[in-house]
Amino acid sequence: MTQSAILPAKGPADRLTALFWRHPRVLLALLLTPPLLWLGVVYLGSLAALLLQSFYSIDEFSGVVRQEFTLKTYGELLRPSNFDILVRTVSMAAAVTLACAVLAFPIAYYAARYARGHWKAAFYLGVMLPLWSSYLVKVYAWKLILAKEGILGWAAAQTHTSWIIDGLLSIPGLEGSSLSTSPLGTFMVFVYIWLPYMILPMQAALERVPNSMLEASADLGATRAQTFRTVILPLALPGVIAGSIFTFSLTLGDYIIPQIIGNSANFIGMAVYQLQGTAGNIPLAAAFAVVPILIMLVYLGLARRMGAFDAL
Amino acid sequence: MRSDRSPLSLRAAAIGGLLFLHLPILLIFLYAFTTEERSFQFPPPGLTTRWFATAWFDRPDIWPPLYLSLKVAAISTSIALVLGTLVAAAMTRTAFFGRDQISLLILLPIALPGVITGMALRSAFGIMDIPFSTWTIVLGHATFCIVIVFNNAVARMRRLSGGIMEASADLGANGFQTLRYILLPNLGSALLAGGMLAFALSFDEVIVTTFTAGQQSTLPIWMLNELVRPRQRPVTNVVAIVVFAATFFPILAAYYLTRGGSETAGMGK
Numbered sequence: 001m002t003q004s005a006i007l008p009a010k011g012p013a014d015r016l017t018a019l020f021w022r023h024p025r026v027l028l029a030l031l032l033t034p035p036l037l038w039l040g041v042v043y044l045g046s047l048a049a050l051l052l053q054s055f056y057s058i059d060e061f062s063g064v065v066r067q068e069f070t071l072k073t074y075g076e077l078l079r080p081s082n083f084d085i086l087v088r089t090v091s092m093a094a095a096v097t098l099a100c101a102v103l104a105f106p107i108a109y110y111a112a113r114y115a116r117g118h119w120k121a122a123f124y125l126g127v128m129l130p131l132w133s134s135y136l137v138k139v140y141a142w143k144l145i146l147a148k149e150g151i152l153g154w155a156a157a158q159t160h161t162s163w164i165i166d167g168l169l170s171i172p173g174l175e176g177s178s179l180s181t182s183p184l185g186t187f188m189v190f191v192y193i194w195l196p197y198m199i200l201p202m203q204a205a206l207e208r209v210p211n212s213m214l215e216a217s218a219d220l221g222a223t224r225a226q227t228f229r230t231v232i233l234p235l236a237l238p239g240v241i242a243g244s245i246f247t248f249s250l251t252l253g254d255y256i257i258p259q260i261i262g263n264s265a266n267f268i269g270m271a272v273y274q275l276q277g278t279a280g281n282i283p284l285a286a287a288f289a290v291v292p293i294l295i296m297l298v299y300l301g302l303a304r305r306m307g308a309f310d311a312l
Numbered sequence: 313m314r315s316d317r318s319p320l321s322l323r324a325a326a327i328g329g330l331l332f333l334h335l336p337i338l339l340i341f342l343y344a345f346t347t348e349e350r351s352f353q354f355p356p357p358g359l360t361t362r363w364f365a366t367a368w369f370d371r372p373d374i375w376p377p378l379y380l381s382l383k384v385a386a387i388s389t390s391i392a393l394v395l396g397t398l399v400a401a402a403m404t405r406t407a408f409f410g411r412d413q414i415s416l417l418i419l420l421p422i423a424l425p426g427v428i429t430g431m432a433l434r435s436a437f438g439i440m441d442i443p444f445s446t447w448t449i450v451l452g453h454a455t456f457c458i459v460i461v462f463n464n465a466v467a468r469m470r471r472l473s474g475g476i477m478e479a480s481a482d483l484g485a486n487g488f489q490t491l492r493y494i495l496l497p498n499l500g501s502a503l504l505a506g507g508m509l510a511f512a513l514s515f516d517e518v519i520v521t522t523f524t525a526g527q528q529s530t531l532p533i534w535m536l537n538e539l540v541r542p543r544q545r546p547v548t549n550v551v552a553i554v555v556f557a558a559t560f561f562p563i564l565a566a567y568y569l570t571r572g573g574s575e576t577a578g579m580g581k
Binding site for chain 2: 020032043114123124135145192196259
């Protein structure tokens with residue numbers, strides 16, 4: 001006499017499990033629908049709204065948004081005063097990215113190749129904490145540092161080096177009564193705030209450079225400098241580019257830092273903020289906001305070609 | 313021959329860089345105790361603790377923004393936890409058409425500058441005539457918090473061996489029992505870490521918020537106003553310390569929760 005296996009009673013949960021097992025796509029669809037609805041409707045929907053608004057224009061007399069397709073608003077971006085804003089923002093982003101790459105390299109290199117055990121953890125936390133800690137608090141800290149009567153001015157006076165700061169502040173284009181009202185101050189704060197975003201991908205790329213390659217390079221008679229130039233740098237480049245995506249993009253869009261520190265020259269983010277707020281010119285604000293998207297799309301395309309996404 | 317000891321100049325530059333990243337924040341603490349309230353004079357002419365009392369008792373304008381920030385961060389984190397975990401589960405299970413596009417879509421809200429997310433939401437509210445409320449702030453925050461939860465959950469799921477899920481099924485558990493007894497306990501600390509990071513990010517966010525808040529004031533917006541039009545500067549420092557602590561401790565806790573990975577079951581092989 002054969003006896004069938006003793007199986008527990010089947011409930012609806014078991015039937016659903018069987019359905020998911022036979023048709024994995026059903027489960028996949030169930031898992032993906034809520035998040036994709038959110039991101040699709042809220043985020044992509046908003047981006048579409050942004051694009052739509054940028055093709056509207058504002059009636060110069062009544063100040064009412066005219067909801068008809070026009071390229072007039074984009075044309076306004078080319079006005080000298082607006083075009084200056086674009087050029088200023090892009091050059092600042094490029095300068096900040098370069099400075100971050102230079103400053104980040106020793107930290108990333110040391111953390112990747114020499115730091116071990118506790119030091120490794122300390123370096124990791126040492127970069128993560130400033131990256132995550134409050135953005136506004138960090139900007140505020142620099143306001144304290146760069147103010148005329150602040151710690152930097154005090155240190156310069158104590159060491160009789162105030163002439164360096166005064167000299168820098170008298171360079172045309174960098175003028176200001178103190179570093180906190182000079183474009184140089186804006187630049188320094190940008191570099192400080194975005195530096196951790198450069199260190200992390202750079203360190204990840206450097207950690208993947210095999211030691212054996214450095215040994216081979218040394219065996220073949222390369223000096224440290226040659227090894228650095230011909231082995232380490234090309235292999236670390238994807239990491240540098242990955243980091244530069246962050247520093248470049250974040251600088252392009254920021255409007256808090258130039259508002260608090262610097263000579264209140266306009267940047268893209270500030271223009272967007274002012275136009276949508278007090279000026280009420282949403283179409284032009286939207287057109288301004290589309291510019292960083294276009295720049296970043298080109299930038300991401302180039303970065304992808306250079307293999308930067310493998311380093312993220 | 314390559315020595316394993318680092319050159320002194322490199323070590324100095326590396327440690328100098330780390331100090332550069334940390335020392336400015338200490339100044340915030342120092343200036344919370346200064347007796348000078350109109351300028352950022354260094355060194356402070358005198359030290360006092362009265363600003364903490366002032367912030368607590370005499371500045372009722374601090375409390376509503378604090379409540380709003382806590383409320384927004386709590387709601388956004390909850391939404392992000394659900395949505396982020398769902399995407400992470402879908403992305404680790406199978407390869408499917410459009411997978412790369414979806415990971416790009418999740419990443420986009422933090423890869424593009426915040427001003428774009430903010431302006432995009434602002435345009436959408438404008439077109440659809442949606443009035444500003446707590447929920448308009450939450451819409452923005454939850455969107456960029458999803459990726460934080462997603463990153464933490466996906467990293468843990470990749471480390472989780474598929475074997476324990478199969479073992480659970482072999483032992484007769486249905487999908488929901490596996491979720492309850494196997495998957496969630498293993499994901500727990502990663503989700504906690506992701507949730508805390510998302511909370512910290514939302515609590516501190518200012519760029520997107522200025523576009524989605526209208527006349528409302530979250531704590532970072534309150535701080536921004538104080539930076540532009542200062543009144544009792546040391547009180548701003550006291551609030552800055554609170555904001556700093558609200559982001560600092562979650563990060564530290566998240567680091568210890570997700571460190572290593574040896575605690576994850578199914579790592580034996």
